[in-house]
Amino acid sequence: xxxxxxxxxxxxxxxxxxxxxxxxxxxxxxxxxxxxxxxxxxxxxxxxxxxxxxxxxxxxxxxxxxxxxxxxxxxxxxxxxxxxxxxxxxxxxxxxxxxxxxxxxxxxxxxxxxxxxxxxxxxxxxxxxxxxxxxxxxxxxxxxxxxxxxxxxxxxxxxxxxxxxxxxxxxxxxxxxxxxxxxxxxxxxxxxxxxxxxxxxxxxxxxxxxxxxxxxxxxxxxxxxxxxxxxxxxxxxxxxxxxxxxxxxxxxxxxxxxxxxxxxxxxxxxxxxxxxxxxxxxxxxxxxxxxxxxxxxxxxxxxxxxxxxxxxxxxxxxxxxxxxxxxxxxxxxxxxxxxxxxxxxxxxxxxxxx
Amino acid sequence: xxxxxxxxxxxxxxxxxxxxxxxxxxxxxxxxxxxxxxxxxxxxxxxxxxxxxxxxxxxxxxxxxxxxxxxxxxxxxxxxxxxxxxxxxxxxxxxxxxxxxxxxxxxxxxxxxxxxxxxxxxxxxxxxxxxxxxxxxxxxxxxxxxxxxxxxxxxxxxxxxxxxxxxxxxxxxxxxxxxxxxxxxxxxxxxxxxxxxxxxxxxxxxxxxxxxxxxxxxxxxxxxxxxxxxxxxxxxxxxxxxxxxxxxxxxxxxxxxxxxxxxxxxxxxxxxxxxxxxxxxxxxxxxxxxxxxxxxxxxxxxxxxxxxxxxxxxxxxxxxxxxxxxxxxxxxxxxxxxxxxxxxxxxxxxxxxxxxxxxxxxxxxxxxxxxxxxxxxxxxxxxxxxxxxxxxxxxxxxxxxxxxxxxxxxxxxxxxxxxxxxxxxxxxxxxxx
Numbered sequence: 001x002x003x004x005x006x007x008x009x010x011x012x013x014x015x016x017x018x019x020x021x022x023x024x025x026x027x028x029x030x031x032x033x034x035x036x037x038x039x040x041x042x043x044x045x046x047x048x049x050x051x052x053x054x055x056x057x058x059x060x061x062x063x064x065x066x067x068x069x070x071x072x073x074x075x076x077x078x079x080x081x082x083x084x085x086x087x088x089x090x091x092x093x094x095x096x097x098x099x100x101x102x103x104x105x106x107x108x109x110x111x112x113x114x115x116x117x118x119x120x121x122x123x124x125x126x127x128x129x130x131x132x133x134x135x136x137x138x139x140x141x142x143x144x145x146x147x148x149x150x151x152x153x154x155x156x157x158x159x160x161x162x163x164x165x166x167x168x169x170x171x172x173x174x175x176x177x178x179x180x181x182x183x184x185x186x187x188x189x190x191x192x193x194x195x196x197x198x199x200x201x202x203x204x205x206x207x208x209x210x211x212x213x214x215x216x217x218x219x220x221x222x223x224x225x226x227x228x229x230x231x232x233x234x235x236x237x238x239x240x241x242x243x244x245x246x247x248x249x250x251x252x253x254x255x256x257x258x259x260x261x262x263x264x265x266x267x268x269x270x271x272x273x274x275x276x277x278x279x280x281x282x283x284x285x286x287x288x289x290x291x292x293x294x295x296x297x298x299x300x301x302x303x304x305x306x307x308x309x310x311x312x313x314x315x316x317x318x319x320x321x322x323x324x325x326x327x328x329x330x331x332x333x334x335x336x337x338x339x340x341x342x343x344x345x346x347x348x349x350x351x352x353x354x
Numbered sequence: 355x356x357x358x359x360x361x362x363x364x365x366x367x368x369x370x371x372x373x374x375x376x377x378x379x380x381x382x383x384x385x386x387x388x389x390x391x392x393x394x395x396x397x398x399x400x401x402x403x404x405x406x407x408x409x410x411x412x413x414x415x416x417x418x419x420x421x422x423x424x425x426x427x428x429x430x431x432x433x434x435x436x437x438x439x440x441x442x443x444x445x446x447x448x449x450x451x452x453x454x455x456x457x458x459x460x461x462x463x464x465x466x467x468x469x470x471x472x473x474x475x476x477x478x479x480x481x482x483x484x485x486x487x488x489x490x491x492x493x494x495x496x497x498x499x500x501x502x503x504x505x506x507x508x509x510x511x512x513x514x515x516x517x518x519x520x521x522x523x524x525x526x527x528x529x530x531x532x533x534x535x536x537x538x539x540x541x542x543x544x545x546x547x548x549x550x551x552x553x554x555x556x557x558x559x560x561x562x563x564x565x566x567x568x569x570x571x572x573x574x575x576x577x578x579x580x581x582x583x584x585x586x587x588x589x590x591x592x593x594x595x596x597x598x599x600x601x602x603x604x605x606x607x608x609x610x611x612x613x614x615x616x617x618x619x620x621x622x623x624x625x626x627x628x629x630x631x632x633x634x635x636x637x638x639x640x641x642x643x644x645x646x647x648x649x650x651x652x653x654x655x656x657x658x659x660x661x662x663x664x665x666x667x668x669x670x671x672x673x674x675x676x677x678x679x680x681x682x683x684x685x686x687x688x689x690x691x692x693x694x695x696x697x698x699x700x701x702x703x704x705x706x707x708x709x710x711x712x713x714x715x716x717x718x719x720x721x722x723x724x725x726x727x728x729x730x731x732x733x734x735x736x737x738x739x740x741x742x743x744x745x746x747x748x749x750x751x752x753x754x755x756x757x758x759x760x761x762x763x764x765x766x767x768x769x770x771x772x773x774x775x776x777x778x779x780x781x782x783x784x785x786x787x
Contacts, residue, residue: 006648006677008695012777014688014763015681015710016519019363021725021770023718026356090718132719132771217357220724269356269723274737276728318738320753325733 027091029218033209057097102199116146230287261303273317360587383660491620515591518686538628557583679712726765736765756782
């Protein structure tokens with residue numbers, strides 16, 4: 001007999017898998033989608049941006065590597081140079097590091113970058129059991145940690161004229177059209193000539209990344225659409241109520257980290273609900289929180305906070321008693337009521353703030 | 355990849371265009387005496403007896419029905435041995451050694467058309483019961499129970515979708531014997547006193563549409579039968595999905611389609627009805643696909659029920675060289691059962707044997723992409739059921755309605771992390787009982 005006798009083994013159905021579907025492809029796509037934004041950041045801030053990005057990715061990767069080596073050691077396993085749980089191979093840690101870096105202001109000191117990255121990846125991911133188990137978005141957690149702890153050390157490269165970022169101005173004087181004198185909408189759209197976090201300025205490049213991800217089906221389009229849509233809706237309501245004109249909603253959508261957060265942070269599948277309906281409601285809740293923090297809250301920006309807060313409620317969205325694969329009629333009615341109540345609350349709040 | 359994906363690569367090109375090979379004279383056949391539904395049996399013949407084609411040699415006892423067992427070749431009864439069945443268990447099989455004379459039993463005779471036209475529903479049910487016809491698409495459900503329904507049936511649906519990848523036996527059956535399919539359908543319609551019928555096919559199988567419309571127009575102009583092209587996705591062949599697409603009727607989980615005025619039969623079952631009523635013949639031959647990427651020469655084969663798969667593999671030039679580990683699957687690659695040996699027997703309900711090279715997929719942690727939730731045809735949330743199984747939370751499994759799962763395998767197929775989700779849902783079903 002010319003060939004060896006084949007060995008027949010037993011498995012359970014199905015025996016086929018979808019070709020080309022894997023986690024690496026998904027994570028790699030997010031990294032690719034971030035490239036234009038990264039390029040713009042480096043173009044605008046040069047070495048500063050490059051150092052921040054490199055430090056973020058490196059410190060996240062190194063923290064993870066050391067953590068798994070330590071776990072192996074505590075388990076009494078033999079030393080292996082490559083650990084199978086290590087997520088550098090599937091781009092997961094690179095993606096987190098890149099997203100984290102791009103949300104930072106350009107004047108962030110190097111040690112703050114490192115502390116935030118290490119904190120984010122350790123408490124946001126590793127402590128929960130690694131990839132796929134985390135409750136919080138590691139990038140968002142790191143960002144908020146350093147924002148709260150080292151807030152004074154990080155400043156934006158402030159334009160002599162503008163004096164502060166677009167949203168800071170808006171926060172100080174909520175309904176003043178004067179902000180537009182310093183930030184034209186066109187500049188907000190292209191990202192040229194405005195201060196802000198190194199990766200959050202150019203709306204058009206962020207949208208480009210989003211379109212790429214949508215074409216590759218590597219993220220859930222419903223979340224950013226619902227998120228940005230909600231912010232735009234509420235801002236429109238306020239604009240109509242106060243007679244502010246169309247610049248106000250556009251300003252809210254383009255200014256700050258909304259687009260970046262909506263497209264790259266809120267869509268992290270691990271920290272978002274699992275059903276179609278759940279994802280839309282999740283996006284809506286994010287939008288409401290972001291808008292409320294921006295308009296009524298003490299901080300100028302609410303994207304990262306709202307993402308972290310809603311991350312905690314993902315299990316609630318997925319609770320088995322009301323989750324459903326399809327969007328049922330009952331869900332639609334409840335959702336509509338919630339939207340109307342939110343609009344009402346916004347109007348009441350705005351009239352109170354004045 | 356986060357998307358609803360019901361497209362499954364179908365690999366049918368391997369065998370679709372090949373004419374059917376006839377392998378009707380095996381040296382011996384093995385007849386299953388037990389199956390998934392029938393645990394006990396009585397054998398009315400003993401070793402050394404001579405039997406004819408179609409002769410009753412025993413009876414299987416099921417829970418609420420009995421199935422006569424018929425010889426599929428003429429020859430001498432041999433020993434009883436244990437062989438693998440489609441369900442993956444070892445069951446008793448009786449061997450019949452072929453005498454190559456192919457003598458028909460005296461009970462097998464052709465009914466004239468006038469005789470058939472005079473048959474009532476009760477008569478037909480009796481014939482089908484005696485010939486122990488079951489759902490030949492793989493369900494193995496006794497056809498006479500379906501045929502004896504007292505509900506008013508508006509539409510008979512013949513399911514010729516064959517949505518599982520690799521399979522092409524139904525396709526060849528319709529191409530080569532469309533007349534038998536339609537005649538079988540005509541008898542079913544007569545039995546159920548129903549005027550409308552639909553033959554459901556996949557829209558990509560245009561040759562079937564051509565053949566069937568031609569036959570219906572020329573030979574059966576009096577029948578009101580429509581050939582419906584349904585979607586190309588998987589699992590289009592699931593009965594509920596067929597009704598949804600062909601008629602727009604939504605049948606809730608756990609209810610019989612008969613209540614909604616529709617009834618579904620597989621194509622092979624329709625041909626079985628034809629054989630039983632026209633020739634008074636039990637199922638002794640069937641169309642069968644022997645395929646897979648580890649077989650040298652995939653084939654469609656028309657064979658005797660009870661043929662050993664080993665012989666068929668030899669007929670297809672055997673396994674490819676240096677195959678390494680193989681999977682031998684009875685039924686389709688999405689829902690079929692894998693066996694531990696190639697020493698299996700083709701039973702009435704075996705549509706195919708697929709031999710695949712074993713690929714060990716590397717499982718990654720679940721990233722909660724939601725593809726399984728988006729794709730599930732039964733509207734479940736497989737990943738949530740999987741997590742409930744991992745923490746053994748029965749209440750959640752019940753709340754997520756894991757019992758509705760049809761085990762189509764789509765959740766594992768689409769999984770981004772290549773996790774065997776279907777297995778977890780299966781465990782949930784077992785735990786819920």
